[in-house]
Amino acid sequence: MYYGFDMGGTKIELGVFDAELNKVWQKRVPTPRHSYDELLATLIELAHEADAQVGTQGKIGIGVPGMQTGEDGALFTANLPATMGKPLRVDLSQRLQREVRINNDANCFVLSEAWDAEFRSYPVVMGIILGTGLGGGLVVDGRPVEGRNGIAGEFGHLRLPSDALDVIGADIPRVECGCGQSGCIENYISGRGFEWLYEHLYGEALPAVTIIRHYRGGESKALEFVDRFMDLLAACLGNLLTLFDPHLLVLGGGLSNFDEIYQILPTRLPSRLLPIARLPRIEKARHGDAGGVRGAALLHLMDN
Numbered sequence: 001m002y003y004g005f006d007m008g009g010t011k012i013e014l015g016v017f018d019a020e021l022n023k024v025w026q027k028r029v030p031t032p033r034h035s036y037d038e039l040l041a042t043l044i045e046l047a048h049e050a051d052a053q054v055g056t057q058g059k060i061g062i063g064v065p066g067m068q069t070g071e072d073g074a075l076f077t078a079n080l081p082a083t084m085g086k087p088l089r090v091d092l093s094q095r096l097q098r099e100v101r102i103n104n105d106a107n108c109f110v111l112s113e114a115w116d117a118e119f120r121s122y123p124v125v126m127g128i129i130l131g132t133g134l135g136g137g138l139v140v141d142g143r144p145v146e147g148r149n150g151i152a153g154e155f156g157h158l159r160l161p162s163d164a165l166d167v168i169g170a171d172i173p174r175v176e177c178g179c180g181q182s183g184c185i186e187n188y189i190s191g192r193g194f195e196w197l198y199e200h201l202y203g204e205a206l207p208a209v210t211i212i213r214h215y216r217g218g219e220s221k222a223l224e225f226v227d228r229f230m231d232l233l234a235a236c237l238g239n240l241l242t243l244f245d246p247h248l249l250v251l252g253g254g255l256s257n258f259d260e261i262y263q264i265l266p267t268r269l270p271s272r273l274l275p276i277a278r279l280p281r282i283e284k285a286r287h288g289d290a291g292g293v294r295g296a297a298l299l300h301l302m303d304n
């Protein structure tokens, strides 16, 4: 059995999977946000409860909102104070007497998609989460690419490319990013960025769903805005496609439900790529919110 923990800022979800990736049990509990000891105890209790349910000791994979840094695997989790700087993998594997694997939650999202029955044949899978921020990850031959610092795939913190400035104006404010830089693309092409950009260009603060409704209703400002946004998205993603040349690009997060993206983006990308480039298949994520626990379980299952 394979236990996938999706550890978020507000809840911890556990999915128990068999060797064929069928979910056989699940449970969700609130995340102890500030006490590491409480959080460890919560994870251990969940694992033991799962052991009792399935009658064996499952292997443990955990998706975290951050990454393991340094040699000891101490976590960097900016939005989860309880685990900041803590060697969760070492502590948990000692207490539970089994191997624990930890990876970034966005990497787990992409891993889950890359192992979808229909997508499994693609060697290079790139995932982008257009949510509040912009997360992402790269899976090559069924395994997530982490890099030296666990930051491979932190695409949201690439800075705006020059052709993006052609689309939205070279005088666009370089929005201060939570990472300490400014002008990171997550502040412009994420779901939050979509709303920020509309307000910047048209002086009106509207939720993304309203802008999209206006677009579908043929409202002129919304039509013009979406036209520019798609060009901006293509300019930013074009660089990533040139860098990794994926076979499949999977989009997740709230803005991935804007279905027109899948028709319009492929028409805007070619002018941002080398002339010989064939576009990747571009798809909406198949596993949605369930991808977190599935991807975490795959941290072990991918060895099979």
Ligand SMILES: [Zn+2]
Residues within 6 Å of the ligand: 156, 157, 177, 178, 179, 180, 181, 184
């Ligand atoms: Zn940033």
